[in-house]
Amino acid sequence: MEMTFRWFGEADPIPLSHIRQIPGVTGIVSALYDVAVGEAWPRDGLDRLAQRVDDAGLHLSVIESVPVHEDIKLGRPARDRFIENYAESIRRIGEIGVRVLCYNFMPVFDWTRTDLALRLDDGSTALAYDDGDLSRIDLSNGTGDLPGWAAAYDADTLTALLGAYRKVDEERLWENLAYFLTAIVPVAESVGLRMAIHPDDPPWRIFGLPRIITDAAALERLVKLVDSPVNGITFCTGSLGANPDNDLPAMVRRFGKLGRISFVHARNLKVTGRHQFHETPHPGKFGDVDMRGVLLALRETGFDGPMRPDHGRMIWGEHGRPGYGLYDRALGATYLQGLWEGLSGDDNGE
Numbered sequence: 001m002e003m004t005f006r007w008f009g010e011a012d013p014i015p016l017s018h019i020r021q022i023p024g025v026t027g028i029v030s031a032l033y034d035v036a037v038g039e040a041w042p043r044d045g046l047d048r049l050a051q052r053v054d055d056a057g058l059h060l061s062v063i064e065s066v067p068v069h070e071d072i073k074l075g076r077p078a079r080d081r082f083i084e085n086y087a088e089s090i091r092r093i094g095e096i097g098v099r100v101l102c103y104n105f106m107p108v109f110d111w112t113r114t115d116l117a118l119r120l121d122d123g124s125t126a127l128a129y130d131d132g133d134l135s136r137i138d139l140s141n142g143t144g145d146l147p148g149w150a151a152a153y154d155a156d157t158l159t160a161l162l163g164a165y166r167k168v169d170e171e172r173l174w175e176n177l178a179y180f181l182t183a184i185v186p187v188a189e190s191v192g193l194r195m196a197i198h199p200d201d202p203p204w205r206i207f208g209l210p211r212i213i214t215d216a217a218a219l220e221r222l223v224k225l226v227d228s229p230v231n232g233i234t235f236c237t238g239s240l241g242a243n244p245d246n247d248l249p250a251m252v253r254r255f256g257k258l259g260r261i262s263f264v265h266a267r268n269l270k271v272t273g274r275h276q277f278h279e280t281p282h283p284g285k286f287g288d289v290d291m292r293g294v295l296l297a298l299r300e301t302g303f304d305g306p307m308r309p310d311h312g313r314m315i316w317g318e319h320g321r322p323g324y325g326l327y328d329r330a331l332g333a334t335y336l337q338g339l340w341e342g343l344s345g346d347d348n349g350e
């Protein structure tokens, strides 16, 4: 297992030099943030990013994410051009030596929360989600008011997009994912890059949009869409763990044994009601994720890929990018390594 840490490039308030000081973190998870969705990523930008990370005494381990253009998810005719560009990005990412690419197939919205600063008993703040609050969000003015994620749409674009998805149900979305993967996976194979789909977060419909990467049956279907070791999964404990029916250690065993877990996002949360949860510190005892069970299953199935502490709380007065402050994620990284070491049979915790 390689402990990694997400870095949002030069705009990230957390410098690489700070990340370098978190014990045991050797890999960086990052992306190019100035390429329009759908365009091929430039090789020189990738080279610069990798060099920058190298200069800081770390290495570029994972690209998270190359966003998938909505026309691909919608299955529109323009998708072939965007898929070609995606293939070109894959080639270039593989060529610079990165081995894992995390992506998602969520329509319109990436991860979604209704409160970015829910105050917990200890005075820290955490990300939270409540279906009731979501239903009160007014999208008629675009996504401006929606907390937390990268893409922003104005009112007209958003209305058009939501309208287009009325014709795309779960089955159609699966077909479009299969079309995409059938084209992309051979390219990823040719450069030794593992495609690692991120589960939908939260793992249920939001704003009436279909979401398909939600549970064990979905992952089973995913790995069979294209039967290749590079058609894999980002096992995100927080996304999958929001549905209490998901047995995370059992899922790790199943897909770990198949060699399809290519990347791990370790995050903890407490389920507080139906389709309602808030995030917690990483250690298992603070939330509903059986972190020990998950790491044990990863160990037993020989996981040797990158893992990163996902979303942290805001603690010690830190102000930062929601979910992505330094302090709590650094605590998470050391906790996860301690747990990993404790579960190992040898002195180095390897």
Ligand code: DNO
Pocket (backbone or CB within 6 Å): 064, 065, 102, 103, 104, 110, 111, 198, 265, 310, 311, 323
């Ligand atoms: C949230 C992240 C996601 C993830 C994308 C991957 O914090 O885990 O935004 O990067 O879904 O494509």
